[in-house]
Amino acid sequence: MSVANLPARAGGLHVLAAWGQGFAQWWLSGLRDAVPARWRIWAEGETRPQVMLWRDGDGITCRLTSAAGPAETRIPSSHFNAAALEQWLAGQGVSREATTVAPVISRELFFLRELSVPKAAFGALPRILDQDIVRRTPFQLSDIWHAATAVGGESDGVVPMCHWIIRRDRAEAALSELGLTSRDVDCLAVADAGGEAVPVITFRAASDEDPAWALRAVRLLALVALGAVVLGLVVFEWRQASVAAAVETALVAARQSAQSGRDGMDPAARLFAMKAETGILAVWDELSRILPDHTFLTETRIADGTVTLSGFSADAARLVRLIDQSPLFSGATLTSAITPDANERKERFSIAFKLRGARAVRPAARPRTAP
Template sequence: MTTRAGTAMRPGLGRSVGAAGRFLAWWRDALASWLTPRWRALLGLDRERLLLVPGEGQVQLLRAGPDGLGTLAELPLPLEAAALDAVLDARLVGLPRWGLLPSVQVLRRPLLLPAAASERLREVVGFEIDRQTPFTAEAVYYDARVTGRRGDGQIEAELVVVRRQGVDRALQELGPVATGLAGLDVADAGGQPLGVNLLPPAQRTRRVSPARSWNLLAATVAVLALCFAGWQVLANRRAAADAFAAQVERSAVQARGVATERQQLVDLVEGARFLQQQRAARPTTVEVLDELTRLLPDNTYLEKVSIEGDRLLLIGLSPEAPGLVKQLEASRLWKSPALTGALQMDRRTRLDRFSLTAQLVGAPAPSAAPRGAADGR
């Protein structure tokens, strides 16, 4: 059961890896398009390669890049690796080396396949060699490429095959450099590389470009710079958030202080208003004394006048103490005057000592002045 599950997961894993590889290739090409040709060449992003075109007793050396093909040199066969390196500069030495076969040596067949076949195109077309060509899969080198995509979920592909015997003979004539080839491409009718690799994966040699170390260093620096920039942006955001929080806290403290002061001011105003209302609710001491002076007879003497809240207390001497209550009832500044306690004779003055209380009421509103006085008459 474990073997079956692992086998079932391999196609999905292959599709994921293929999709990831295509995305990385697209991303790399998109980044490279923003660079100048000089920088693309310096960083090894031009996808340049050396093409070895064998001929009659010699091999033509071509450079394939985004600008097309360029002839570098023609060297005699068989070709030694040292002789090839001698005609290349330091940048070209590290480029991948490919063989280029003429179009007359290959057989090309168009195919119509499901879109899912593009994930493992070379493996799929390997089963079509017996049907599409007069050769068997063991007798040829082959590859395939996608030439178009249709809207019905199918792809247009092309199968490219070449007889293994002819390729092996050409590689043998090429000499020792044949063992270091990264691929084997085919020229189309116009002499341009077709974009396939007929060389089996086991025979391909991957050359490390001198610019690869610089590319890795540049990528590492870019990743570190990106991480630092992200960290710096995050730190700036945190600092800005902390500063904003501190400002909000200061504003909140000020607002609470202002609210406290406002409440204190409101309390003071309310207290002053309450005191004013309390004062307005009963007569002033001067008014009470003036009223007592007006109502009490001249033979009455006061020893104590006390005002506690709205309670008026009078203690004094008078020859007609019982009649004081009736006289004090004529005032509008208090009400309910009454004697408290018994009258006592003062031996020295022969007057009755009395104690009298009354309840203060609101002060009367000042009467309007006569019209003639108001007019100044």
């Protein structure tokens, strides 16, 4: 791959990822509309727990919001760290991995910009914000964290938004005052005019973008797909077993029919006779060996230990002697006169002979009549 093709391929992958994200959102939206209301209420019954924490004098206040209800505690700042937070969450019956941690920091640390974004462009909003940072601000993307939040309702398809920008060094300093680092939190929050904490910059958005009902829907579909695969395998195995049983039954019936058709021989004599009989493959192999190259057959019949051949040969009279000399054949005779054929420029023949060791068919015994 040439270096010149790297940007084009990267752009293609980005477009494909954006298309996949848009398709997933459309599918989830349609699934949500199709699900009955009470099912949707059940699916949305579990929301992701969220803990807000902020400095309160010489302590850190932690407020947990979960399905079990709100909980709040105050831990001295000298004893507060990520391990202490995890221990407190475990005591509340939730795990750190399943909880969104949002520290509340001062609004003065952020640089705010007002934007108006069309609702149709929400799927490409992260890319739009990155381009806006590069073109219209003095910041570098590697030095900041940024995100946008809606600050009003939609008007003519356009949503007013607030673009939150904070330098990473400032954010790390604010987090260190709380005894945390950026690896310990999931988002940054600020206090609104009413004193309520509002998340503004999310670091790990995957867990927030996938609501509980969506995760349940994906798991349910996965279980249904797994069940369908298992059911298909069971049906396939059952069908194969049925076919095998039918074939085995047919074979048993054929063996019984063949055994009943034989005359009154004991099992040992019947087995010896079967071994003594010459097979069709053996007949063909012997004919291929003894017949000359200038001879070819047009018809072959094998019945009751007798073989009848018809065909053309450059020396048809000699074939009788060649067949009689074979250890498998005997009693070769011409069944019709040898006639020349003008088209083939050879002699037409018809020969019959017996297979050595073949059992002759005995006629049925006639009943005796009283004198």
